[in-house]
Amino acid sequence: MDAEIREVLASYGRLPMGVGALGRSDDLYRAGLTSHASVNVMLGLEDTFDIEFPDALLRKGTFESIVSIASALVSLGVEPAVHEQGTK
Amino acid sequence: MTTITHLNERQFQAPERRVGEQIGADVAGPAADDVDSRSRFPREAIDALREAGMLGALIPVELGGLGLNLESVAESVTDLARHCSSAAMVYAMHQIQVACLVRHGDSDELRAFTRSVATEGLLLASATTELGIGGNVRTSSCAVQREGDRFTLQKQAPVISYGQYADAILATARRAPNSPPNDQVLVVCRKGGFGLEEKSTWDAMGFRGTCSLGFVLTAEGPATDILPVPYGEISSQTMLPVSHILWSSLWFGIASAAADKARRFVQAAARKNPDMTPPNAMRLSELTTVLQQFQDVVFAARARYSEISDNPEKTTSISFAIAMNSLKVSASTLVVDVVQRALLICGMAGYANKSPFTLARLLRDSYGAQLMVNNDRINANNAQLLLVSRGV
Numbered sequence: 001m002d003a004e005i006r007e008v009l010a011s012y013g014r015l016p017m018g019v020g021a022l023g024r025s026d027d028l029y030r031a032g033l034t035s036h037a038s039v040n041v042m043l044g045l046e047d048t049f050d051i052e053f054p055d056a057l058l059r060k061g062t063f064e065s066i067v068s069i070a071s072a073l074v075s076l077g078v079e080p081a082v083h084e085q086g087t088k
Numbered sequence: 089m090t091t092i093t094h095l096n097e098r099q100f101q102a103p104e105r106r107v108g109e110q111i112g113a114d115v116a117g118p119a120a121d122d123v124d125s126r127s128r129f130p131r132e133a134i135d136a137l138r139e140a141g142m143l144g145a146l147i148p149v150e151l152g153g154l155g156l157n158l159e160s161v162a163e164s165v166t167d168l169a170r171h172c173s174s175a176a177m178v179y180a181m182h183q184i185q186v187a188c189l190v191r192h193g194d195s196d197e198l199r200a201f202t203r204s205v206a207t208e209g210l211l212l213a214s215a216t217t218e219l220g221i222g223g224n225v226r227t228s229s230c231a232v233q234r235e236g237d238r239f240t241l242q243k244q245a246p247v248i249s250y251g252q253y254a255d256a257i258l259a260t261a262r263r264a265p266n267s268p269p270n271d272q273v274l275v276v277c278r279k280g281g282f283g284l285e286e287k288s289t290w291d292a293m294g295f296r297g298t299c300s301l302g303f304v305l306t307a308e309g310p311a312t313d314i315l316p317v318p319y320g321e322i323s324s325q326t327m328l329p330v331s332h333i334l335w336s337s338l339w340f341g342i343a344s345a346a347a348d349k350a351r352r353f354v355q356a357a358a359r360k361n362p363d364m365t366p367p368n369a370m371r372l373s374e375l376t377t378v379l380q381q382f383q384d385v386v387f388a389a390r391a392r393y394s395e396i397s398d399n400p401e402k403t404t405s406i407s408f409a410i411a412m413n414s415l416k417v418s419a420s421t422l423v424v425d426v427v428q429r430a431l432l433i434c435g436m437a438g439y440a441n442k443s444p445f446t447l448a449r450l451l452r453d454s455y456g457a458q459l460m461v462n463n464d465r466i467n468a469n470n471a472q473l474l475l476v477s478r479g480v
Contacts, residue, residue: 016268029320032268034226036469042476055478060324060404 001080004048005069009033012040024066038063045069051076108164111136117171123297124174124449127290129253130297133168133175134211142179144206146186151199152206158187158330158397159390162337169341170348173453174297176341178211178250180334181298185212185258187330188274188315192322197312201256201276213254215277215305219244223465226323227269231262232314240308241275248284249300255279259305260319272319277307294452295460325403329393331461332412336386336419339457343423346430346450347379353434353445368433375429382422389415406473413470420457427454 002024010019013028014037022031033041041063046052051073053062062072074080116133123130137143145161147153161183169176189202189212204210216225230243241261251257257277262269288302315322350372357366392411396402427450431438437445 027318029318030263030267030271032270034270035320036472039472039476053476055405055407058406058476058478059401060320061401 001070001073001078002066005045005066005073008041008044008048009066012044013037014040022066024070026065028063028065029060033063035060045073049073049076049078051078107140107142108167109170111140111142112168112171112175116168116175120172120175120449123172125296127292127296127299129250129299130172130175130178131253133172134178134253137179138209138211141206141209143182143209143211144186146183146190147202147206148190151203154206157394158333159394162334162386162390165334166337166341166344169338170345172297173338173342173450174295176338177295177298180338181214181249182212183334184327184331185214188258188322188326189276191326192274192315192317193276195312195316197310198276198315201278201313205256208255210255211250211253213248213251213257215243215245215248215251215257215259215303217246218260219246221269223462225260225461226272226320228260228262228272229269231265231267232273232275233265234311237311238308239275239311239314241277241305242307243305244287245305246288246302247300248303248305249298251284251301251303251305252286252299257282257305257307259307263318270320274315274319274322275307276309276313276315277305278309278313281309282307292456294449294454294456321400321404324409325397325400328409329397329403329412332416332419333386333390333393335457335460336389336415339419339423339454340382340386342450342454343379343382343426346427346447346454347375349438349445349447350375350430350433353437371429371433375426375433378422378429379426382419382426385415385418385422406477410470410473410477413466413473416461417463417466417470420463423454423457424451427451 006019009015013019013033016032042053057072062068111133115136116130119130119132141154142164144153145156146158149155165176165180168179186205189198193199193202205212217223218229220229221227230241233240241259243259243261248257256279259275259277260272261275263271263273283306285304286301287304290299290301354366354368354372357368402408427447431447431451434445434447437443438447440446441448
């Protein structure tokens with residue numbers, strides 16, 4: 001799942017530094033993620049994982065780090081292991 | 089600086105919510121024309137607010153403030169704005185900074201500073217915009233430089249309203265020289281630790297007393313004057329909603345002042361000819377409908393925020409950001425609508441500069457509302473947010 005999140009971040013996050021340099025729990029906003037870009041990241045994640053973020057998850061904290069994104073996705077029923085297998 | 093020693097006595101004598109109205113009528117109103125024509129700082133109104141302890145209105149009692157809630161402060165902003173938009177704007181902008189300090193200045197040093205804002209009646213200004221960032225206050229190009237336990241900062245600010253009259257300026261900057269543009273902090277630059285070099289003058293259509301000159305701000309101070317939480321959080325949880333709530337309350341005050349003139353104009357006409365309802369009365373009725381709509385929008389937004397202001401989960405949600413952005417756009421448009429309707433009702437008496445019904449200053453002030461944090465920018469932000477919104 002992490003790899004796909006990183007891909008989405010690379011495509012839509014407009015981060016000044018490479019996504020590869022980011023740790024899983026690094027603060028994405030401190031790494032340069034703007035609120036504008038986070039909307040595009042959200043749309044990218046919805047498309048990639050075929051999910052829809054409910055209203056309750058539409059807040060800053062959801063997109064704070066790769067870990068927080070992953071846990072939001074898990075809460076929406078994306079299964080990390082199964083999904084990783086599917087993409088390998 | 090005046091030390092306020094008689095707060096409790098005053099509080100006892102006059103319910104705080106009337107203080108704004110009293111200072112508006114007795115001090116700010118009589119000076120408003122001079123403030124406007126000379127584009128000068130509304131010093132007497134701000135001094136009177138300081139004397140009454142109102143600069144510390146939002147600060148908890150245990151820190152020396154009046155411990156009022158945002159709704160009461162918003163009411164006093166409306167009251168002041170009925171008499172002098174500029175004095176009300178200076179007061180509102182100060183309170184926005186105070187609200188940020190109260191909610192996010194959670195360290196011993198910043199609490200001590202907050203206490204001195206209340207007890208000494210310090211006036212706070214803000215430096216959020218910067219040359220070269222295109223008006224987007226969520227990015228900075230300047231950065232805080234830390235050396236040991238001290239910081240230095242230099243910022244090219246196209247506007248610092250009443251900067252030269254402020255006792256402290258809260259400035260945004262990047263966290264460090266290697267931080268990306270949106271990794272911002274809010275820094276308290278205290279008098280004695282900052283210098284201002286004037287870069288532009290302020291001679292504008294309206295809000296002439298806010299003295300919104302451009303400056304190069306140079307500041308230094310203890311690193312503890314950097315607020316501990318990221319500016320992004322301060323902005324979404326406090327600065328943005330409080331700004332839009334206080335500004336819309338202010339614009340509502342301008343609109344009510346204009347509506348009041350229109351009402352008195354129509355009533356004067358009715359007294360001259362009691363046999364028939366003056367034709368303008370119909371326009372007054374239409375104006376009142378818009379004014380009430382305006383009031384409802386403003387009051388609902390205050391209630392909405394006060395309900396969730398302690399819940400960061402909710403204040404950082406997209407639907408709340410959309411709601412606060414919409415408030416700003418509605419209120420800043422409605423104020424022009426109401427003043428223009430009042431102008432049509434008062435006719436030449438409203439158009440004339442020297443007449444009891446003149447609307448010149450109110451009309452000029454009302455047009456500023458759509459430009460300060462331009463509505464196009466806000467609508468563009470909402471357009472982006474609506475791509476993922478799930479509705480209200």
